[in-house]
Amino acid sequence: xxxxxxxxxxxxxxxxxxxxxxxxxxxxxxxxxxxxxxxxxxxxxxxxxxxxxxxxxxxxxxxxxxxxxxxxxxxxxxxxxxxxxxxxxxxxxxxxxxxxxxxxxxxxxxxxxxxxxxxxxxxxxxxxxxxxxxxxxxxxxxxxxxxxxxxxxxxxxxxxxxxxxxxxxxxxxxxxxxxxxxxxxxxxxxxxxxxxxxxxxxxxxxxxxxxxxxxxxxxxxxxxxxxxxxxxxxxxxxxxxxxxxxxxxxxxxxxxxxxxxxxxxxxxxxxxxxxx
Amino acid sequence: xxxxxxxxxxxxxxxxxxxxxxxxxxxxxxxxxxxxxxxxxxxxxxxxxxxxxxxxxxxxxxxxxxxxxxxxxxxxxxxxxxxxxxxxxxxxxxxxxxxxxxxxxxxxxxxxxxxxxxxxxxxxxxxxxxxxxxxxxxxxxxxxxxxxxxxxxxxxxxxxxxxxxxxxxxxxxxxxxxxxxxxxxxxxxxxxxxxxxxxxxxxxxxxxxxxxxxxxxxxxxxxxxxxxxxxxxxxxxxxxxxxxxxxxxxxxxxxxxxxxxxxxxxxxxxxxxxxxxxxxxxxxxxxxxxxxxxxxxxxxxxxxxxxxxxxxxx
Amino acid sequence: xxxxxxxxxxxxxxxxxxxxxxxxxxxxxxxxxxxxxxxxxxxxxxxxxxxxxxxxxxxxxxxxxxxxxxxxxxxxxxxxxxxxxxxxxxxxxxxxxxxxxxxxxxxxxxxxxxxxxxxxxxxxxxxxxxxxxxxxxxxxxxxxxxxxxxxxxxxxxxxxxxxxxxxxxxxxxxxxxxxxxxxxxxxxxxxxxxxxxxxxxxxxxxxxxxxxxxxxxxxxxxxxxxxxxxxxxxxxxxxxxxxxxxxxxxxxxxxxxxxxxxxxxxxxxxxxxxxxxxxxxxxxxxxxxxxxxxxxxxxxxxxxxxxxxxxxxxxxxxxxxxxxxxxxxxxxxxxxxxxxxxxxxxxxxxxxxxxxxxxxxxxxxxxxxxxxxxxxxxxxxxxxxxxxxxxxxxxxxxxxxxxxxxx
Numbered sequence: 001x002x003x004x005x006x007x008x009x010x011x012x013x014x015x016x017x018x019x020x021x022x023x024x025x026x027x028x029x030x031x032x033x034x035x036x037x038x039x040x041x042x043x044x045x046x047x048x049x050x051x052x053x054x055x056x057x058x059x060x061x062x063x064x065x066x067x068x069x070x071x072x073x074x075x076x077x078x079x080x081x082x083x084x085x086x087x088x089x090x091x092x093x094x095x096x097x098x099x100x101x102x103x104x105x106x107x108x109x110x111x112x113x114x115x116x117x118x119x120x121x122x123x124x125x126x127x128x129x130x131x132x133x134x135x136x137x138x139x140x141x142x143x144x145x146x147x148x149x150x151x152x153x154x155x156x157x158x159x160x161x162x163x164x165x166x167x168x169x170x171x172x173x174x175x176x177x178x179x180x181x182x183x184x185x186x187x188x189x190x191x192x193x194x195x196x197x198x199x200x201x202x203x204x205x206x207x208x209x210x211x212x213x214x215x216x217x218x219x220x221x222x223x224x225x226x227x228x229x230x231x232x233x234x235x236x237x238x239x240x241x242x243x244x245x246x247x248x249x250x251x252x253x254x255x256x257x258x259x260x261x262x263x264x265x266x267x268x269x270x271x272x273x274x275x276x
Numbered sequence: 277x278x279x280x281x282x283x284x285x286x287x288x289x290x291x292x293x294x295x296x297x298x299x300x301x302x303x304x305x306x307x308x309x310x311x312x313x314x315x316x317x318x319x320x321x322x323x324x325x326x327x328x329x330x331x332x333x334x335x336x337x338x339x340x341x342x343x344x345x346x347x348x349x350x351x352x353x354x355x356x357x358x359x360x361x362x363x364x365x366x367x368x369x370x371x372x373x374x375x376x377x378x379x380x381x382x383x384x385x386x387x388x389x390x391x392x393x394x395x396x397x398x399x400x401x402x403x404x405x406x407x408x409x410x411x412x413x414x415x416x417x418x419x420x421x422x423x424x425x426x427x428x429x430x431x432x433x434x435x436x437x438x439x440x441x442x443x444x445x446x447x448x449x450x451x452x453x454x455x456x457x458x459x460x461x462x463x464x465x466x467x468x469x470x471x472x473x474x475x476x477x478x479x480x481x482x483x484x485x486x487x488x489x490x491x492x493x494x495x496x497x498x499x500x501x502x503x504x505x506x507x508x509x510x511x512x513x514x515x516x517x518x519x520x521x522x523x524x525x526x527x528x529x530x531x532x533x534x535x536x537x538x539x540x541x542x543x544x545x546x547x548x549x550x551x552x553x554x555x556x557x558x559x560x561x562x563x564x565x566x567x568x569x570x571x572x573x574x575x576x577x578x579x580x581x582x583x584x585x586x587x588x589x590x
Numbered sequence: 591x592x593x594x595x596x597x598x599x600x601x602x603x604x605x606x607x608x609x610x611x612x613x614x615x616x617x618x619x620x621x622x623x624x625x626x627x628x629x630x631x632x633x634x635x636x637x638x639x640x641x642x643x644x645x646x647x648x649x650x651x652x653x654x655x656x657x658x659x660x661x662x663x664x665x666x667x668x669x670x671x672x673x674x675x676x677x678x679x680x681x682x683x684x685x686x687x688x689x690x691x692x693x694x695x696x697x698x699x700x701x702x703x704x705x706x707x708x709x710x711x712x713x714x715x716x717x718x719x720x721x722x723x724x725x726x727x728x729x730x731x732x733x734x735x736x737x738x739x740x741x742x743x744x745x746x747x748x749x750x751x752x753x754x755x756x757x758x759x760x761x762x763x764x765x766x767x768x769x770x771x772x773x774x775x776x777x778x779x780x781x782x783x784x785x786x787x788x789x790x791x792x793x794x795x796x797x798x799x800x801x802x803x804x805x806x807x808x809x810x811x812x813x814x815x816x817x818x819x820x821x822x823x824x825x826x827x828x829x830x831x832x833x834x835x836x837x838x839x840x841x842x843x844x845x846x847x848x849x850x851x852x853x854x855x856x857x858x859x860x861x862x863x864x865x866x867x868x869x870x871x872x873x874x875x876x877x878x879x880x881x882x883x884x885x886x887x888x889x890x891x892x893x894x895x896x897x898x899x900x901x902x903x904x905x906x907x908x909x910x911x912x913x914x915x916x917x918x919x920x921x922x923x924x925x926x927x928x929x930x931x932x933x934x935x936x937x938x939x940x941x942x943x944x945x946x947x948x949x950x951x952x953x954x955x956x957x958x959x960x961x962x963x964x965x966x967x968x969x970x971x972x973x974x975x976x977x978x979x980x981x982x983x984x985x986x987x988x989x990x991x992x993x994x995x996x997x
Binding site: 007008011012014015018019021022023025026028029032040041042043044068071084086088089091092093096097098099100103104107108110111112114115116117118119120121122123125126141142144145148149152171176177178186201202205206208209213214223224227228239243244247250251254255257258259262263265266269271 | 301302304305306307308310311312313315316317318319321322323324326327328330331334341387389391392393395396397398399401402403404405406407408409410411412413414415416417418420421422424425429430431432434435436461464466469470472473497518524525528529540541544545548549554558559561562564565568569572
């Protein structure tokens with residue numbers, strides 16, 4: 001639709017306001033992470049002196065570095081497994097006729113609806129008896145089950161956009177259903193799989209509830225949970241600025257992913273949600 | 277060589293027995309279906325099925341983790357205790373309030389954001405990239421950012437609005453306000469992206485036709501855009517309402533439930549993990565789950581009528 | 591190559607709807623068979639049952655002497671060209687054509703290369719082999735889809751409205767191309783279309799379907815000249831056949847504008863006062879002023895007022911409105927709806943010589959070739975003047991043509 005110059009100016013102003021809205025809180029925590037000494041309590045947006053001190057503190061702290069390692073490791077493992085399982089399931093759901101399809105979808109829906117906290121507390125008891133409490137596996141498993149529905153929805157939406165004739169043509173050309181999936185559908189769905197992986201990573205990376213309920217030590221505690229227990233360099237100094245620095249560190253992967261794959265994320269979110 | 281067949285008038289005299297035998301293709305499809313969906317299904321059920329049933333079971337015991345010997349079956353006693361407790365209803369009220377306030381603000385704000393994203397010809401990429409930052413950022417990080425921003429020790433909010441050393445976290449309403457601000461900031465982008473998808477599906481022809489028919493900007497929004505976005509709006513509202521009702525992370529970080537800002541999720545956590553009252557905590561979890569399912573069912577019922585309405589219009 | 595035999599094929603859906611109803615059809619080895627009919631007549635379903643993408647509810651599907659009902663598509667050794675071509679977007683033209691060969695175990699790379707090259711030569715795709723389908727024009731995509739179909743030795747080619755996504759000019763060219771290819775390879779072909787030009791020009795025989803029932807299987811010529819019923823008569827031919835109310839009065843037949851003797855073929859099969867529908871094709875008419883006497887004698891003359899004329903250069907159409915009773919109007923509307931068109935008003939469409947100086951809104955004298963007229967029973971739609979011996983002769987002619995080609 002054609003718009004006049006004046007209305008375009010209106011939209012540009014709107015766009016700038018929105019960018020400011022989205023960025024300012026992030027800039028604030030970045031700015032805070034560079035504050036040191038009296039600056040921390042200067043109640044102004046910017047520090048007077050920019051200092052790397054807080055970053056040195058957090059990276060010197062085992063609490064943070066092990067948590068970071070836990071977070072990265074568990075998020076990557078859970079994302080990979082989740083996306084592989086979801087790709088297979090989403091294909092079956094969007095394309096194949098088999099009894100129990102509705103059951104799979106129903107369970108997926110039930111999980112997205114069920115409160116995480118309601119699962120976390122019984123899981124807390126179960127994991128303690130099974131010895132999974134405070135281990136990587138003990139977190140990866142619930143991450144899987146909670147990220148699978150989202151990944152399945154997003155991928156099913158992608159599969160649905162691939163014309164049916166693709167597999168039918170492959171079948172007529174002599175392919176088995178598995179060959180049709182492997183040789184025709186998987187290459188076509190690759191962008192969708194990638195998008196699902198990013199969204200799944202965000203979901204797992206963001207986890208807090210499982211992180212605080214199913215861990216008790218540094219063995220498996222992820223960063224968001226560790227932040228809540230962070231005490232700073234010494235027992236007595238305020239942890240505000242180091243927490244900010246740690247928060248900035250865990251935000252960096254998110255920002256990088258967003259910068260690189262903005263288009264894919266938007267498409268995945270809107271497709272999966274509206275059509276799924 | 278020609279054949280004539282009358283259109284269906286009378287049923288064929290001798291009906292063939294129906295073949296129940298599956299074709300190779302259909303059988304293959306069934307097997308493959310379960311082979312592919314099975315692993316994901318197991319992964320979803322294994323971890324959620326047992327805990328849900330376990331929670332239901334434990335919710336009927338008076339059971340404290342530190343005192344396993346004192347475990348005692350109380351039937352629906354825990355539920356009765358919770359539902360007759362004024363504190364529970366206060367927390368239910370707080371949770372509902374947060375849900376209603378955040379979701380309605382997010383809807384209005386999200387719609388404005390979606391309109392700008394849809395219409396702005398310039399700054400498109402930076403706009404969409406920026407908006408994804410709050411979506412992707414960890415909730416705990418967002419909660420800290422806002423806690424510090426509102427803090428009278430570290431924050432820039434008080435000087436900015438000339439509020440001196442007002443303690444935002446000292447009172448129920450001001451503390452809830454900060455929680456709502458943090459929640460709205462973090463989740464409005466998600467809402468706006470869902471709305472944008474709905475907005476993008478409205479053909480420009482509709483708006484041009486409305487313009488030709490003499491509709492003003494506001495009339496176009498009200499009479500053309502909104503009715504055609506009903507489905508997208510309902511989906512966005514459903515997702516966000518369910519999410520908001522389960523609010524936990526922000527409360528934990530920002531207020532830790534102090535000043536009467538405790539929500540139902542937080543109550544469930546506190547009972548089970550902090551106070552190790554496993555039976556009571558499980559009962560709270562079950563009640564929370566039932567409430568969430570009720571909200572979902574309510575929405576789907578409303579949502580369904582909307583869908584059929586839309587089909588009728590087109 | 592193989593013959594395809596269908597015995598009492600039925601497709602019934604879960605809700606009891608029968609998309610294909612008791613269809614029996616023999617397609618000879620090397621024959622080009624067209625499945626045609628208005629939308630929803632079951633032609634595509636039937637094709638998909640042949641190829642195995644749709645399950646058969648009952649009946650037997652026999653390809654090359656083997657019953658294939660339960661066989662997966664890949665075990666039927668058929669190839670198919672889809673309506674939207676179904677090219678694999680991630681593969682080059684070469685790999686698209688090679689795809690079926692790559693799925694066959696044990697084919698040497700060299701062999702594959704040679705066979706793809708042969709197919710590409712035949713379809714003039716050589717320059718495009720390394721391109722992706724997204725960068726091709728509609729006609730090129732269509733040819734790639736055909737290349738993929740002909741690259742293997744298959745029992746039969748199946749086409750599902752392959753030309754419907756092309757513009758009119760390209761469609762004509764590709765039609766000739768398909769015909770040429772089929773004649774050259776001599777492979778049994780089943781071709782689904784709703785376009786009657788394709789049906790008439792491509793097929794050795796045409797099977798007309800209506801609501802899942804087979805109406806008539808015959809050569810294009812026989813369908814045109816000796817249709818078995820009103821549906822076939824109305825479906826084949828463009829502009830469609832005119833249907834006029836005809837009332838029997840003794841041994842005379844009263845139509846709007848004219849009155850003639852009851853045709854010999856109908857004698858004894860009609861009763862006095864019976865209402866019939868007379869079918870006359872637009873090209874059975876002429877402007878009486880342009881006729882020689884010999885021809886004039888063989889038909890009937892009538893005067894009528896022309897409403898609208900359309901001059902096309904090589905021909906001219908004149909539209910003559912007439913009043914039909916409610917019963918006939920209703921019946922014609924039903925028929926029109928079934929044929930995917932709309933009956934706006936009862937009118938006679940006549941095709942006359944382009945030389946004619948006919949004026950709109952003026953009365954003129956017309957000639958109708960009443961010997962070629964058919965009479966239909968309005969209740970059953972059956973053609974009561976179908977000439978079985980003429981039809982048999984046409985069928986014989988078609989058989990000979992096919993045998994000659996296959997020899």
